[in-house]
Amino acid sequence: VFNFSSGPAVLPESVLRQAAEEMLDWHGSGMSVMEMSHRGPQFMAILDEAQSLFRELLGVPDDYRTLFLQGGAIGEMAIVPMNLLGAKTSIDFVNTGTWSSKAMSEAGRYARINEVASSAATAFDRIPAFETWRLDPDAAYVHICSNETIGGVEYHWTPDTGDVPLVADVSSNILSAPLDVTKFGLLYGGAQKNVGPAGLTLVVVRDDLLGRALPITPCAFDFAQQSDNGSMLNTPPTYAIYIAGLVFRWLKAQGGLVAIEALNLRKAGLLYDTIDASGGFYVNPVAVADRSLMNVPFRLPDARLDAPFLAEAEALGMVQLKGHRSVGGMRASIYNAMPVEGVQRLVDHMLDFARRHG
Numbered sequence: 001v002f003n004f005s006s007g008p009a010v011l012p013e014s015v016l017r018q019a020a021e022e023m024l025d026w027h028g029s030g031m032s033v034m035e036m037s038h039r040g041p042q043f044m045a046i047l048d049e050a051q052s053l054f055r056e057l058l059g060v061p062d063d064y065r066t067l068f069l070q071g072g073a074i075g076e077m078a079i080v081p082m083n084l085l086g087a088k089t090s091i092d093f094v095n096t097g098t099w100s101s102k103a104m105s106e107a108g109r110y111a112r113i114n115e116v117a118s119s120a121a122t123a124f125d126r127i128p129a130f131e132t133w134r135l136d137p138d139a140a141y142v143h144i145c146s147n148e149t150i151g152g153v154e155y156h157w158t159p160d161t162g163d164v165p166l167v168a169d170v171s172s173n174i175l176s177a178p179l180d181v182t183k184f185g186l187l188y189g190g191a192q193k194n195v196g197p198a199g200l201t202l203v204v205v206r207d208d209l210l211g212r213a214l215p216i217t218p219c220a221f222d223f224a225q226q227s228d229n230g231s232m233l234n235t236p237p238t239y240a241i242y243i244a245g246l247v248f249r250w251l252k253a254q255g256g257l258v259a260i261e262a263l264n265l266r267k268a269g270l271l272y273d274t275i276d277a278s279g280g281f282y283v284n285p286v287a288v289a290d291r292s293l294m295n296v297p298f299r300l301p302d303a304r305l306d307a308p309f310l311a312e313a314e315a316l317g318m319v320q321l322k323g324h325r326s327v328g329g330m331r332a333s334i335y336n337a338m339p340v341e342g343v344q345r346l347v348d349h350m351l352d353f354a355r356r357h358g
């Protein structure tokens with residue numbers, strides 16, 4: 001089937017086949033990766049390769065640490081303020097939907113939250129224009145969500161926040177296109193969309209932001225301590241790191257982020273063109289410039305058509321297209337590992353369905 005889940009999501013088939021082959025006996029070790037000590041030479045080699053491929057793919061400069069942690073993106077929404085607040089008392093947030101709102105409520109337990117811009121008034125259908133952001137030069141950092149997985153709203157530009165570090169939740173678009181890491185103080189994200197299985201959390205943090213964790217910060221979530229210990233202060237999510245390493249290899253073989261972005265643009269273009277040419281049968285409410293390349297929500301003209309649309313899609317081998325319960329309709333998540341053929345099949349179904357019901 002073609003799996004359009006928003007995450008945990010589709011992974012490259014070749015990666016899963018290799019993992020299946022190596023499941024019981026990794027490279028003649030007689031062990032599954034799941035059974036290895038995280039400090040043994042075999043797993044250390046897996047971790048080192050995953051780390052260096054991740055840095056190479058994303059172009060992480062030498063003055064940034066890359067941490068492979070547990071806790072998920074929602075965990076990071078609390079862990080990041082604990083680590084970056086230092087002597088500051090407030091954080092600037094740009095609110096573009098469900099996940100930025102969640103980040104605000106989590107951080108609100110540790111700091112004063114300053115909503116510097118919001119698209120709530122237009123039902124989170126866009127990224128607020130940078131000129132309207134009321135940034136505070138004294139904020140600990142500015143937080144954005146680079147891709148709102150539920151609303152399907154994505155930054156296709158990077159704000160310049162000057163001396164105040166920019167922090168982004170990149171859970172649902174990391175490694176989908178080139179990113180200039182130097183414009184950010186910190187990036188964080190769960191792995192379960194573009195990177196690998198749930199359980200692995202990625203943090204990329206600039207060196208100068210380390211070492212200011214609040215005393216209440218658990219050691220497992222203190223970035224400086226984790227950095228000093230090579231993400232091994234506690235047991236890292238070993239199997240998820242192994243799969244992520246295979247995904248990184250796959251992504252490099254695809255031609256890296258420039259090549260995958262071209263493919264992602266093609267896939268998203270197929271869907272948005274179909275929606276926009278449907279004469280209003282399918283509707284995507286997001287401002288054209290801010291439409292997500294990863295998550296494409298769309299509504300049908302009558303919610304009573306949702307069930308037949310989904311049932312027919314499933315019969316045609318397309319699953320997990322139901323939209324998030326908070327917005328309804330459909331959502332096609334088309335992460336890196338979704339082949340063009342999957343999107344083409346969905347477009348064919350959409351055209352055929354609209355012909356019969358339009």
Ligand code: PLP
Pocket residue numbers: 007071072073074075099145147148149150169170171172190191
């Ligand atoms: N942030 C974004 C943008 C997401 O899409 C998700 C999705 O699940 C989360 C945060 C929550 O991540 P987790 O469930 O890994 O904590």
